[in-house]
Amino acid sequence: MTLETTQTELLVIGAGPAGYVAAIRAGQLDVDVTLVEKDAYGGTCLNHGCIPSKAIISATDIAHDAANAESMGIYADPDIEIPELVSWKDDVVSQLTRGVEKLCKANQVALLEGTATFEDGHTTRISDSGDEHLVEFEHAIVATGSRPLEIPNFSYADEPVLNSRQALALDALPDRLVIVGAGYIGMELATVFAKLGTDVTVVEALEGILPTYESDLVRPVKKRAMDLSIDFRFERTATAWHDHGDGEGIRVETKPAGRADVDADGDDATENDTDTLDADTVLVAVGRTPVSDTLALENAGVETDSRGFITTNSHARTNVDHIFAVGDVAGEPMLAHKGSKEGQVAAEVAAGESARLEYKAIPAAVFTDPEIGTVGLTAAEATDEGLEPLVGEFPLRASGRALTTGTTDGFVRIVADADTGAILGGHIVAPHASELIAELALAVELGATLEDVATTVHTHPTLSEAVMEATEKALGHAIHTLNR
Numbered sequence: 040m041t042l043e044t045t046q047t048e049l050l051v052i053g054a055g056p057a058g059y060v061a062a063i064r065a066g067q068l069d070v071d072v073t074l075v076e077k078d079a080y081g082g083t084c085l086n087h088g089c090i091p092s093k094a095i096i097s098a099t100d101i102a103h104d105a106a107n108a109e110s111m112g113i114y115a116d117p118d119i120e121i122p123e124l125v126s127w128k129d130d131v132v133s134q135l136t137r138g139v140e141k142l143c144k145a146n147q148v149a150l151l152e153g154t155a156t157f158e159d160g161h162t163t164r165i166s167d168s169g170d171e172h173l174v175e176f177e178h179a180i181v182a183t184g185s186r187p188l189e190i191p192n193f194s195y196a197d198e199p200v201l202n203s204r205q206a207l208a209l210d211a212l213p214d215r216l217v218i219v220g221a222g223y224i225g226m227e228l229a230t231v232f233a234k235l236g237t238d239v240t241v242v243e244a245l246e247g248i249l250p251t252y253e254s255d256l257v258r259p260v261k262k263r264a265m266d267l268s269i270d271f272r273f274e275r276t277a278t279a280w281h282d283h284g285d286g287e288g289i290r291v292e293t294k295p296a297g298r299a300d301v302d303a304d305g306d307d308a309t310e311n312d313t314d315t316l317d318a319d320t321v322l323v324a325v326g327r328t329p330v331s332d333t334l335a336l337e338n339a340g341v342e343t344d345s346r347g348f349i350t351t352n353s354h355a356r357t358n359v360d361h362i363f364a365v366g367d368v369a370g371e372p373m374l375a376h377k378g379s380k381e382g383q384v385a386a387e388v389a390a391g392e393s394a395r396l397e398y399k400a401i402p403a404a405v406f407t408d409p410e411i412g413t414v415g416l417t418a419a420e421a422t423d424e425g426l427e428p429l430v431g432e433f434p435l436r437a438s439g440r441a442l443t444t445g446t447t448d449g450f451v452r453i454v455a456d457a458d459t460g461a462i463l464g465g466h467i468v469a470p471h472a473s474e475l476i477a478e479l480a481l482a483v484e485l486g487a488t489l490e491d492v493a494t495t496v497h498t499h500p501t502l503s504e505a506v507m508e509a510t511e512k513a514l515g516h517a518i519h520t521l522n523r
């Protein structure tokens with residue numbers, strides 16, 4: 040049977056923040072563009088990641104802050120109705136996903152529902168509930184994202200085992216939750232569940248939380264997590280779970296990291312190596328893997344690296360010139376805003392413009408308590424690049440605004456080039472660090488100097504003054520902290 044075939048100039052596969060942004064940008068440039076999505080507009084970020092997690096974090100913080108404000112003369116004991124909270128979160132998500140669909144249509148993006156697989160270098164097959172047709176394209180942008188990694192013996196098909204998507208859709212709170220993985224997703228959700236009253240234990244194979252961040256940046260987050268009674272089991276791996284039966288919950292087994300079956304001497308791991316944690320639910324947050332294995336990429340000749348990421352050049356092109364890859368499927372950092380930027384660049388290049396990718400000013404945020412925000416180089420990375428770093432730091436306890444919020448544990452650190460004063464990086468642990476980091480992302484992007492930020496008048500009283508003071512500290516003339 041001959042399948043119906045349609046043509047498009049540009050086919051975008053996947054409508055997450057990388058794909059839908061690429062499609063809208065292409066529409067703006069008058070490219071005939073088709074966007075195919077198999078699930079929901081907005082992808083992981085809007086439906087199962089950034090937005091639902093931040094909605095739940097905000098709601099939880101309102102209740103938790105109110106319940107813990109006796110020092111401010113406030114006595115409250117909020118009642119949290121989880122089904123209502125979840126339905127509010129779902130409403131936020133659907134407002135945004137509807138908005139994405141409308142924006143696409145307003146930018147003349149043709150929308151297709153279904154799963155795309157490559158037939159050859161210029162054709163995809165679209166399958167939607169048994170219906171199949173072909174789309175021929177001149178250019179394609181692959182934006183299929185990532186999915187949660189699974190670990191041995193913990194299948195997401197088993198009810199007490201959750202991934203982050205399932206954890207964000209729970210309509211009742213677990214009493215005792217084991218979280219495997221202390222990366223940003225694990226730590227954000229550990230904080231939420233602990234604030235909602237769940238007894239949380241985090242199992243982490245490495246020796247600390249948030250291993251990609253500097254240890255002093257992470258310290259206030261760990262301290263706060265411990266104040267929230269989150270229990271940590273570092274340098275241990277979750278190896279199995281067992282049902283107690285009769286609704287009595289589960290037992291999660293952990294072993295020393297790297298010694299799941301045998302220890303370093305090659306002996307069988309002993310009974311003593313095994314630790315068990317009682318729980319009713321286990322959330323696995325050990326990382327994500329690119330969705331590149333379900334696309335029949337080989338039919339188009341598109342190559343991936345050993346981890347499954349599609350390899351791209353500085354124009355987001357794959358090894359096949361007219362096929363691009365953007366977002367999580369194209370590599371780290373797996374962040375929505377990085378994917379959106381790549382999507383814009385790919386759309387512009389496909390439209391014949393001379394855009395290219397620039398990664399020096401991609402910020403990252405962790406929405407823990409306090410938050411972490413980073414951009415650019417650390418001092419150690421600057422040294423590795425042959426630069427002489429000049430560092431300025433301002434502690435939050437010296438910020439009037441921080442005192443008025445009741446949170447003073449944290450700091451702003453600026454890394455600059457000692458030769459030129461150019462700002463190379465910013466590292467913040469503070470309330471609203473995710474917002475504060477934007478100023479330093481702009482500084483790094485523009486090549487602004489310490490002097491530029493220090494001479495900019497910052498609103499008083501705000502946390503952003505801490506950014507200004509950190510630059511003044513690097514220049515040796517901070518006002519609200521000693522210059523020694």
Ligand code: FAD
Pocket residue numbers: 052053054055056057058075076077078079080081082083084085087088089090092153154155156182183184185203204224330333334365366367368373374375376377378406
């Ligand atoms: P995705 O958003 O995953 O979208 C890919 C889309 O492609 C999906 O809709 C999928 O259905 C579709 N698709 C896949 N295969 C096909 C196919 N064959 N045919 C058709 N459609 C297909 N990032 C941040 O920057 N900030 C945060 O605060 C943040 N918080 C997060 C919290 C959680 C719990 C999680 C899980 C992630 C979070 N992220 C955050 C990461 C962020 O969600 C991802 O980086 C982002 O969604 C990647 O965008 P993408 O467009 O590359 O892929």
